[in-house]
Amino acid sequence: MTAVDLPAVPRVLIAEADPWSRDLLKQVLLNVRCDARLDVCADGQHAAMLLGEKTYDLILADWELPGVDGLSLLRSVRQKRRSLPFILLSSRNDSASVREALPLAPTAYLTRPLNMESLTQRLQDLLLNEGESVYCEIPPLAPGMTLPAFLERRREVCDGAPLRVDVKAAVQHSLGPEGLDLKQLEDQVHCDPQITAVLIAAANSAGYHGTPVQTLPEALHKLVPGQSMNLILGLALKHNVVLGDPGLVAYAERHWQLSQDSADYARRLARMLELDHERCYSACILHRLGDLALLRCLEDWRQGGGVLDDQTIGESLDAFGAAYGSALRTRWRLPLELRQLIAGIYSLEGGVYSREALVVNLAVQMARLTEHEGLEELAGSKTARLLKVGLPELTRVRKT
Numbered sequence: 001m002t003a004v005d006l007p008a009v010p011r012v013l014i015a016e017a018d019p020w021s022r023d024l025l026k027q028v029l030l031n032v033r034c035d036a037r038l039d040v041c042a043d044g045q046h047a048a049m050l051l052g053e054k055t056y057d058l059i060l061a062d063w064e065l066p067g068v069d070g071l072s073l074l075r076s077v078r079q080k081r082r083s084l085p086f087i088l089l090s091s092r093n094d095s096a097s098v099r100e101a102l103p104l105a106p107t108a109y110l111t112r113p114l115n116m117e118s119l120t121q122r123l124q125d126l127l128l129n130e131g132e133s134v135y136c137e138i139p140p141l142a143p144g145m146t147l148p149a150f151l152e153r154r155r156e157v158c159d160g161a162p163l164r165v166d167v168k169a170a171v172q173h174s175l176g177p178e179g180l181d182l183k184q185l186e187d188q189v190h191c192d193p194q195i196t197a198v199l200i201a202a203a204n205s206a207g208y209h210g211t212p213v214q215t216l217p218e219a220l221h222k223l224v225p226g227q228s229m230n231l232i233l234g235l236a237l238k239h240n241v242v243l244g245d246p247g248l249v250a251y252a253e254r255h256w257q258l259s260q261d262s263a264d265y266a267r268r269l270a271r272m273l274e275l276d277h278e279r280c281y282s283a284c285i286l287h288r289l290g291d292l293a294l295l296r297c298l299e300d301w302r303q304g305g306g307v308l309d310d311q312t313i314g315e316s317l318d319a320f321g322a323a324y325g326s327a328l329r330t331r332w333r334l335p336l337e338l339r340q341l342i343a344g345i346y347s348l349e350g351g352v353y354s355r356e357a358l359v360v361n362l363a364v365q366m367a368r369l370t371e372h373e374g375l376e377e378l379a380g381s382k383t384a385r386l387l388k389v390g391l392p393e394l395t396r397v398r399k400t
Contacts, residue, residue, distance in 0.1 A: 003101060003286065003400065005133045007168055009035050009036070009037060010033060010036050010037070010040050010057040010058060011036070011037040011038075011039070011054065011055065011056050011057050011058075012029060012033075012036050012037070012039070012056060012057065012058045012059070012060070012127075013039050013040075013041070013047060013051070013054075013056045013058075013059045013060070013061075013062075014026060014029070014038065014039070014040045014041070014060045015040075015041050015042075015043075015044065015046075015047035015049055015059070015060070015061040015062060015065055015070065015073065016040075016042070016060070016061075016062045016065075017042050017043065017062060017064065017065055017066055017069055017203075018062075018090070018205055019042070019200065019205055020198070020202040020205055020231060021062075022040060022042065022225075023058055023234070024231060024234040025239040026038065026062055026119060026232060027130055027234050027238055028116065028119055028123065028158055028234065028237065029060070029123055029127075030237075031120070031237045032123040032124050032127055032128065032176060033123075033127045033128070033134055034134055034135075034136035035134055035136055036127070038103060038159055039054070039056075042066075042191065043065055043066045043067045043068075044061075044065040044066065044067040044068025044070065044073055045067040046067075047061060047068065047073055048068050048076065050385055051073070051076070051077065055127065056084070057084075057085070057127075058084075058085045058087070058123075058126055058127065059073070059077065059084065059085070059086045059087070060087045061073050061074065061086070061087075061088060061089065062066055062090065063088055063089065063091075063097075063101075064090065064091060066112050066321050070090070070099060071088070071100070071334050071389055072089055072106070074086050074088055074101070074104045074106055078104050078105060079118075079294050082105070083106040085126050086106050087106065087107055087108045087110060087119075087122065087209065088101055088105050088106040088108070088109050088110070088112055089110050089112065089114070090109070090110070090112065091111065091112045091113065092156035093111040094162055107122075107126070109121050109210075110122075112224075112226070112227070113224055113225075113226025113227045113229070113230055114226070114230055116230055116234075117173075123209075124166065127148060129244050138303050138304060139304065139306055140305050141301070141305050141399065142303040145306075146176050147301060147306060147312065147316065148319070150268070150297075150306070150317075151294065151297060151298075151301075151316060151320050152299055152320075154300070155249030155320065155323060155324055155327050156327055156331070157325060158293050158294075158296070158297050158327075158328070159238055159239070159293075159296070160194050160195075160197065160198065160289070160293050160296070160328060160332075161193050161194040161289055161293045161296060162194070162240065162241050162242060162243050162252055162292060162295065162296045162299075162334075162372060163194055163195070163235060163241045163242065163290030164189065164190060164191060164192040164193070164194070164252075165188065165192040165195060167189070167195070167232050167233055167235055167236045168233065168236060170185065170188035170232070171185070171187075171188075171229055171232060171233060172191050173188055174188055174365055179225060180218045180225040180226070180228070180229055182221065182225060185220065185228065185229075185232075186216055186217055187370070189216070190216055190285070191220070191256070191259075191260050191263075191285070193256075193259055193286050193289045193292060194235060194289070194292070195216075195220075195232055195235065196216045196285055196286060197230060197286055197328070197329075197332060197334065198222045198231060198232075198235060198283065198332075199216060199219040199220065199223065199228060199232070200213055200214065200215070200216065200218075200219045200282070200334060200335075201273065201332040201333060201334055202219070202223060202227075203218065203219035203222040203223050204232055204333060204334070204335060205333075210222075212284055212336075212337065212338075213335070214278075214279050214335050214337060214338040214341075215278040215279060215281070215282045216278075216282065217278060218278075224272035238297045239300075240296050240300060241296075241321070243295065243299050244299060244302075244303075245299060245308060246311055247296075247308060247309070247310055247394065248295050248298055248299055248302075248308070248313065251291075251295055251314075251317070252292060252295050252304065255288040255291050255295075256288075256289060256292070258364075258367055258368070259284060259285050259286075259287065260285070261366075261367035262284035262285075262287065262345075262360070262363045262364045262366075262367040263280075263281045263282075263284035263285040263363075263365035264281075265284075265366045265367055265397055265398070266280035266281055266283070266284045266359055266360050266363035266364075267280060267281045268363065268397045268400050269359045269387075269389070269397055270356065270359050272389075272393065272396075272397065273355065273359065273387065273389075274361060275280070275355055275356050276356055277344075279338070279341060279356060280341075280356055280359050280360050280363070282338065283338060283341040283342045283344075283356075283360045284345070284360050284363055286329075286334075286338075286342060287325075287342050287345045287346075287364065288325075288359075289325050289328055289329070290321050290322060290323070290324035290325020290326065290327070291317050291321035291322045291324070291325065291330060293328055294316060294317060294320050294321050294324045295313070297319075297324075298313060298316060300349045302332075322346075325342075331344065340357075341354075341357055341360060342354075342360075344358070344360055344361050345361055347362050348361055348382075348383065349381070353389065358386050358387045359387065360381050361383050362381075362383045362384060362387065362389070365378055365381070365383065366394065366397070366398065375391055375394045375398065376391060378394060379391040380393050
């Protein structure tokens with residue numbers, strides 16, 4: 001496909017088994033051509049079926065697809081359309097694999113972890129004429145759409161929270177002479193609920209095995225550095241990851257601060273009690289994820305032409321915030337143990353609960369106190385009594 005025969009609106013097929021890599025490829029492509037007609041699938045058989053039904057202008061496929069692998073797809077495509085652009089992605093970087101693929105003339109053979117700049121440049125060369133850019137207007141709200149109906153529809157498909165951290169600056173700060181410094185990266189992004197949730201979810205996806213990952217440090221070490229960097233940078237490509245409405249920004253700041261204060265208290269309490277402080281920190285930094293995701297959807301509502309005010313934002317959070325959080329944690333398949341720990345923040349009624357659940361519950365209660373409220377009543381609470389934590393200990397945690 002050359003500049004003279006570029007389609008007005010290209011149709012693209014992405015075939016990638018891993019859900020987070022699939023989403024990353026989708027975001028990179030839409031960042032180049034936001035108007036592309038995009039089909040996305042997770043296995044080779046589905047991809048082969050789509051190739052038999054539709055005519056595509058570009059294909060991106062993973063060699064390691066289940067069912068029909070990407071190399072077989074490329075072979076099938078080349079039997080019919082020798083010049084169709086086909087980018088083959090693979091974790092195989094050995095010379096034998098390269099020699100096996102090259103006779104089938106892939107437009108590009110890209111190995112993992114992907115070089116995002118190289119991929120973006122390839123897509124620009126294939127999908128844009130020189131000097132061309134494509135602008136996509138934000139679609140208006142459907143006539144008669146109400147805010148509750150809009151939020152109900154978005155609950156199961158929302159993309160998560162806005163970003164608290166400037167991801168490009170965070171990655172740049174973490175790059176050294178020997179590559180990405182994971183400890184530096186953790187220090188840069190540990191306060192961001194969206195980044196934490198996405199990396200934990202990705203580290204628990206189908207491509208990774210072993211003990212479930214429940215913390216950011218575990219996720220960073222399970223994912224290769226390049227994959228972590230790509231996932232984090234990919235988040236910046238998504239729509240409305242930076243809120244534009246001042247009222248929404250103010251609410252987000254409060255939820256971010258509550259998450260951070262809760263997480264810091266939980267870490268100190270857990271260390272004092274010789275419990276898993278990283279799990280406790282993780283649960284608390286994520287416990288407002290749903291409210292933050294809702295704020296991002298309210299930004300979509302505003303940009304589509306909907307009206308927002310402070311009362312509307314507050315009422316929407318009360319009505320939908322918890323449901324958004326539950327839906328996200330389930331859809332992203334965060335480990336059940338971590339979800340149960342987060343649930344302990346909201347309720348300890350009935351059943352048997354772990355000491356970590358008591359810690360996160362108490363930490364959030366502490367974070368919700370104003371600077372003028374003392375700890376005496378909290379020290380007498382059921383949660384503090386069960387943990388055998390009194391006023392001296394709570395005072396020390398607050399002052400640390």
